Amino acid sequence: MQDFGDAFGLAFALVLARDGDLMEIIGLSLRVSLCAMLVSSAIALPFGALVAISRFSGRGAVIVLMNALMGLPPVVVGLLVYLLLSNAGPLGSLGLLYTPSAMIIAQSILITPIIAALARQVIEDLHVEYAEQFRSLCVPVRTAIGALLWDARYSLLTVALAGFGRAIAEVGAVIIVGGNINHLTRVMTTAIALETSKGDLALALALGMVLLAIALVVNAGVMALRSTATRVAYA
Amino acid sequence: MLSASHPLHATAGTGQARERTKAGGGAMEALLPGEVHDLSLEVQGKRLIDGVNLRITGGQITVVMGPNGAGKSLLLRLLHGLIAPTTGDISWAGRQLTEAVRSRQAMVFQRPVLLRRSVAANVDFVLKLRGIGSAERRDGILEHARLSESANQPARLLSGGEQQRLALARALAMEPGVLFLDEPTASLDPASTLLIEEMVRTAHGRGTKIIFVTHDIGQARRLADEVVFLHRGQVQEHTSAEEFFAAPNSDAARDYLAGRILL
Numbered sequence: 248m249q250d251f252g253d254a255f256g257l258a259f260a261l262v263l264a265r266d267g268d269l270m271e272i273i274g275l276s277l278r279v280s281l282c283a284m285l286v287s288s289a290i291a292l293p294f295g296a297l298v299a300i301s302r303f304s305g306r307g308a309v310i311v312l313m314n315a316l317m318g319l320p321p322v323v324v325g326l327l328v329y330l331l332l333s334n335a336g337p338l339g340s341l342g343l344l345y346t347p348s349a350m351i352i353a354q355s356i357l358i359t360p361i362i363a364a365l366a367r368q369v370i371e372d373l374h375v376e377y378a379e380q381f382r383s384l385c386v387p388v389r390t391a392i393g394a395l396l397w398d399a400r401y402s403l404l405t406v407a408l409a410g411f412g413r414a415i416a417e418v419g420a421v422i423i424v425g426g427n428i429n430h431l432t433r434v435m436t437t438a439i440a441l442e443t444s445k446g447d448l449a450l451a452l453a454l455g456m457v458l459l460a461i462a463l464v465v466n467a468g469v470m471a472l473r474s475t476a477t478r479v480a481y482a
Numbered sequence: 483m484l485s486a487s488h489p490l491h492a493t494a495g496t497g498q499a500r501e502r503t504k505a506g507g508g509a510m511e512a513l514l515p516g517e518v519h520d521l522s523l524e525v526q527g528k529r530l531i532d533g534v535n536l537r538i539t540g541g542q543i544t545v546v547m548g549p550n551g552a553g554k555s556l557l558l559r560l561l562h563g564l565i566a567p568t569t570g571d572i573s574w575a576g577r578q579l580t581e582a583v584r585s586r587q588a589m590v591f592q593r594p595v596l597l598r599r600s601v602a603a604n605v606d607f608v609l610k611l612r613g614i615g616s617a618e619r620r621d622g623i624l625e626h627a628r629l630s631e632s633a634n635q636p637a638r639l640l641s642g643g644e645q646q647r648l649a650l651a652r653a654l655a656m657e658p659g660v661l662f663l664d665e666p667t668a669s670l671d672p673a674s675t676l677l678i679e680e681m682v683r684t685a686h687g688r689g690t691k692i693i694f695v696t697h698d699i700g701q702a703r704r705l706a707d708e709v710v711f712l713h714r715g716q717v718q719e720h721t722s723a724e725e726f727f728a729a730p731n732s733d734a735a736r737d738y739l740a741g742r743i744l745l
Contacts (some may be wrong), residue, residue: 376595377597379564379595383562390611397599398597
């Protein structure tokens with residue numbers, strides 16, 4: 248209990264003092280995870296929508312695979328990206344290992360199946376409602392996907408947020424491909440892991456609380472947006 | 483009815499619309515007659531549409547009537563190509579029901595399916611789809627549907643009658659040669675029903691072939707030029723409205739018009 252009390256006090260103190268190192272870590276965490284979320288959303292949302300409205304043999308297997316990949320172990324993803332980006336790997340010449348870009352790649356791979364699988368479900372539910380009307384209007388597949396993505400945008404924002412939450416909270420992948428290098432690739436989770444290993448549990452907990460606070464603020468913002476949208480009947 | 487100065491006429495192909503009406507329907511001529519031969523639909527061993535033969539010609543409002551479960555909505559979906567028949571053929575002006583043919587038809591469903599957007603954006607979607615979008619055109623369509631004041635409202639906040647008028651306006655925005663309406667007024671009050679009927683008559687006057695499903699006998703009397711009466715998936719009668727209401731030939735139609743329950 249003493250640790251928790253200290254942690255709360257320290258967390259407030261760190262935030263109020265706007266500690267430079269902490270701000271840098273928070274900034275990098277947000278930058279990496281937001282970039283990963285954007286990259287993944289750009290790939291996963293259209294893919295999820297395509298799977299949602301298409302009928303082809305093997306569709307069930309694709310859906311099962313998408314759902315299964317939601318549980319990708321971050322350490323395995325980190326290891327695969329490490330192998331790809333290491334000097335001996337096929338993308339070694341890009342020199343991305345131990346950079347924020349590598350962390351973005353790893354997090355994107357990790358959360359793309361999550362966003363795709365959840366988006367597929369959201370779009371499929373909406374498509375059930377629109378399908379007959381779209382068939383009647385002879386809406387081309389591309390237009391249908393665009394319309395479904397647009398009309399489900401508030402639900403899909405929650406989906407993207409789920410990806411963001413997974414990305415910003417994971418440590419296994421980013422520590423392998425980022426290396427937790429101070430002032431370069433240190434993010435909240437890797438800093439927490441480091442402080443824990445050093446035995447500074449209060450600081451580790453304080454960082455954890457800051458991380459939690461960020462997640463709460465982002466979620467509250469999206470929730471407010473969604474409830475406004477629901478109120479005006481767009482969601 | 484639309485006046486000559488109505489925005490719908492003033493904006494989109496004014497001359498074409500008038501020519502169409504004079505000639506008995508340009509778009510209509512291109513799609514009609516519709517021919518249905520031995521049409522059947524079987525689902526899980528149950529025959530829901532049973533050997534239907536029909537010839538659908540222009541010039542009249544065709545009302546499809548029958549008790550619940552007669553197959554009215556299924557027949558409409560088959561005619562529009564939303565579902566495939568088990569056996570039989572459907573052709574429009576001698577052409578199979580291809581995407582090109584279907585794109586010149588439109589359908590209004592019993593429960594309006596509106597996009598989660600504003601009223602104006604719902605119309606814009608269809609106009610853009612047809613490559614004929616313009617604000618002036620959209621405004622004319624909304625005015626025709628008496629929805630101008632709600633243009634920027636979310637479509638889902640409209641009343642049931644307004645939603646159905648929007649769905650109908652959106653369908654008419656496609657300038658269809660054939661318009662299918664599947665009990666569009668089933669859950670509407672009399673005032674909203676009359677507004678829908680007025681829009682349907684206007685569309686008919688502009689040359690669109692109307693095929694209207696209803697089980698409301700009063701509505702059928704108001705709208706129908708000819709009646710197709712269905713019972714148990716079979717066409718029992720296909721005759722002029724006058725003859726149908728004056729002297730129905732089949733027992734099922736007589737019982738239906740007399741208000742007796744048909745099983």
